Amino acid sequence: MRKFLISILSIVLSFLVGALVLKLSGISPLEAYSVMWEGAFSQPNYIAYIIIRSTPLILTGLSVAFAFRTGLFNIGSEGQFIIGALSAAYFGFIFHFSPWIQIPLVMILATFVASLYGGLSGYLKARFGVHEVLSTIMLNWIALYISNYAVFVEGLRRPDMETTEFIQPSTSITILPDWKVSDAGVEWLSHHPFWNSFLRPPVNAGIFIALLAVVVVWIILNKTTFGFKLKAVGFSPTASEYAGISTKLKVTQSMMIAGALSGLAGATHVMGVSKNIAALATHEGYGFDGIAVSLIGANNPIGVLFSGFFLGALKYSGQKIQSTLEAPSEVIGIMIGAIIFFVAIPKIFDFIGDFKAGKKHD
């Protein structure tokens, strides 16, 4: 409960920080925030976009949160996302099965490869004592360059483009892509303005996968002996080791699962939205945002679900101030940084409490 309150207060403070930064640069914060509000909720298709935006964030948030519960800080969600996306793009392109086989197969393979990538950090920590924060940061950059390399590999590269070939249509998890443009679909949608607007964006099944992941992670953490042991290791590696729980194994397993969740985020993104991957100048930030999602959600799967939607909305609506007010959308990044900052110092809220109490006494 206290954690929930801290998250809310951190969000409130971050809006103040954002307002300050906007004000400093001569932009009216009120105007900016109202543009964001309008841009997030005034049309059904905005909501759809927010759901699409939130899907990978919920999954990367779960990834970070899961590792946190074992006492690990998974900054590597970004790299694991890239590896998952790259694998999905690759397998989705080379396989030609029917959707019922293709979709689960590609998704499982992509998740698996990413889980190995995440597990590597866990193994390096367990075996060599390399702090996961440093190893995952390095692996993020390595993943970025590997992905960029793969994009330019002949055969996978889309001729004359800085992207890979599109995945096979049978790999797509976009909802009703053909029907939307069919005569019947167009006809039906023209009579149903809500759905017409809502289905305009590439609405995809990723959100259901994310919801399923939330449930599964919640069950693992709260109902299974596996989760019991992971949490024991997170709270006290020494006591766990003494009680016969192999901390090294648990650390590796935890990072593998974290990697899998981030990889799943990458896979759903490719299979549902982008359909291929492009050469990147720098990280896109799905994994880094996952850190914020996890922290705002108090590392709890249910909390992550809500904070994932919140951050998705924030990021989506943040773009709109750039086009409307020419206010740099980086203010969103600043706000996210501020939220993380305030969550890191829960004591600041005690201080506020004391301050209030002190005032009363005077």
Added chain:
Amino acid sequence: MLALELKNISKTFGTFKANNHINLAITDGEVHAILGENGAGKSTLMKTIYGEHHPDPGGEIFLRGKKIEIDSPSHAIRMGIGMVHQHFRLVRPFTILQNVILGIEPRNFLGMIDYKKARAKAEAIALECRFDLNFDQKIESVSVGTQQRVEIFKTLYRNAEIIILDEPTAVLTPQEIKDFYVIIKNLKAQGKTIIIITHKLHEIKEIADRCTIIRKGEYIETVDVATTSEEELASKMVGRKVDLKVSKSSTVNSDEVVFKIRNINVLNVKNLPAVTDFSFDLKKGEITGLAGIDGNGQSELVEALTGLRKIQSGHVLINDQDITNLSPKAIYHKKLGAIPEDRQRVGLVMDFKVKENFVLQTIDKKPFSNYGFIINRELNRFSNELIARFDIRPTDNEIQASALSGGNQQKIILAREIVHNPDVLIAFQPTRGLDVGAIEYVHRELLKLRDAGKAILLISYELDEIINLSDRIGVIHKGHLWADLGDSAIKNNPKLKEDIGLYMAGGKPV
């Protein structure tokens, strides 16, 4: 003349009153003991004098008759008050000299430390107060006894007239304790005023002039040590009559060896030998004590026996089954239980609920889980049963272990290990930091296990505990089994304690 006087000092942490209207008067040049149980509020009181805590409003402190307020340790130091904490405040990678001068370094205009000047001053003081220190040694390479002397020396270097010592002998060997007494007498001869916080009665009898007793944060009384017996001190400390000796039935005679340690060698964290060619037997129905000074291989031995540390060579057998280098889990299920030295770091997951701590080792087993899913109903049933049987308070199985008192935390571990019905129980410092009532409880439970025919290995730094409980006593020194005293060697030996003390320090009685 009063060196220091405290009037009406209280200190509250949240809702907990650590000190409640305490009065204290220290005469100039005396050795004054503060006696109280663990958690009675002695350290809090001393930290108040040293400026580490601020007392609640209403309390007054007088230094040589003048009312003062002490804001910080540096302020206390300036007023001539020095303190030696129980856990030494020394920077391990620094030399003794660097530790001595830290905070008041003589330096030149560039801020460079003038080590020459510092050394000259330190050596002069050492000569005057008869301290033997090699100032260039690093703290990490000197003995605990030397570290304590450095701590005392630091206060002298800062011109302390009043020196507070918090549990000064807790970590010393019997021989070091004797040296310590000499130092205290020297300091007294120099005219220093000494305040010693302790719960050891014979220590008070040995060096203190007067003694103030504190119980549950309250001032009880100040007595003249020479005219008060140890028994009287003990009952004033606890608030009831206590029996200093544990009543113990005679040995259940059985020669059945259930646990054999054969020539084991174990390395420490730095890959240096910690336990060397160590052999030992445990018999059914016996408590075997292993005495020794902290850091002589006890931790590594226990870790090796419980599967946490690799045994380089040699064997460990339980009921003639080889358990050498098995996993902690496998060893546990071969019926070896252990009460670890550090209950908060190793024994319990402090952030877990009480009921979860009961099943740390057994969560995989039926009935607590089925196909990897936890059966919460069984956890509740099991934990409520143990909470009732071992009288753990509070009786709520949903609260975190960290919310319990040290004694009740230890009860969780005891309960967990006893219910597992081990053939061999290793009890490592089982009463560390507990109050008298909890100590008595733990001792009774250990004796009950012994009478039920279990083999118990009691490893403790408290020699009294070992002597009171053990049927047989081994001494570990520098990783070697230095002495092995059987029933006959223990009984009818009036000099038993002195002898063991000598063994612990690596000597032999003449």
Added chain:
Amino acid sequence: MTEILFLFSTTLMYATPLIFTGLGGVLSEKSGVINIGLEGMMTFGAFIASWVAISHGNPWLGFLAGGFGGLFLAIFHAIASIKFKGNQVVSGIAINSLGTGLAIFFCRILFDGASMTPPLDLEKKIPVFMSQYATVYIAFFVTFLIWFIFTKTALGLRIISAGEHPKAAAAAGINVSLYRYLGVLSSGFLAGLGGGSLSLAIVSNFRPTLISGQGFIALAAMIFGKWNPVGTLCACLFFGFSQALVVYIGGFEDLHISSQLLATLPYILTLIILVGFMKKTTAPSALGQ
């Protein structure tokens, strides 16, 4: 011979930002505060340095401003870590987001919506002495200075005591918080200088991808260098060398190594070094507490 000279000078060039930042890490961590936020402090410092150099035309003013840019962010990290005893790793991550966010935000505000600053004219860049940027010499001098402080002065003794055993320091009457603030703030200043030495010397503008993990590589260099200023210097030279090697090998036209794969080299080397040395090193005892 010219190749060796090329490698040598390229090594020094690329090592310089790492040296500043790595030394910053040493100062912060020796005082007991983990500083994962070096990356963000570098980024913000690089931007501020570039902006001031462009607007005032003086690279030295820009360089100094870069230091203060890093210091500005360090204030937040210090308050979070020391005053509020917060989670230092999480705070560091926040600083990284803030540093990058603020840098690009103000870049867009000040430079017509562009996420990178316009290139500096040659005379507005850090001047070159004896075929090396002046910042290279400064980096070596700062290394000496910090070595001197740690081994010879009371200030150094106190900073180390704050990181090794804060209670011992406090019992000796030392204001632990003060020395930790000093450690963290100066680390921010140095990381800012590190950023400035990138945007004012090695390249001639600020752009979002300028730092690309170098703050973390500097952190790894600090670990590799055992939290010792001279050791850190050597480790940074090693990483600078790996970067120089990338440039050198990339120069061979007929050697068909993908530039993308080559770019992973510094990161892979960092990982290997962490694997090989993590267990043998000893961090300050009270780090992060």
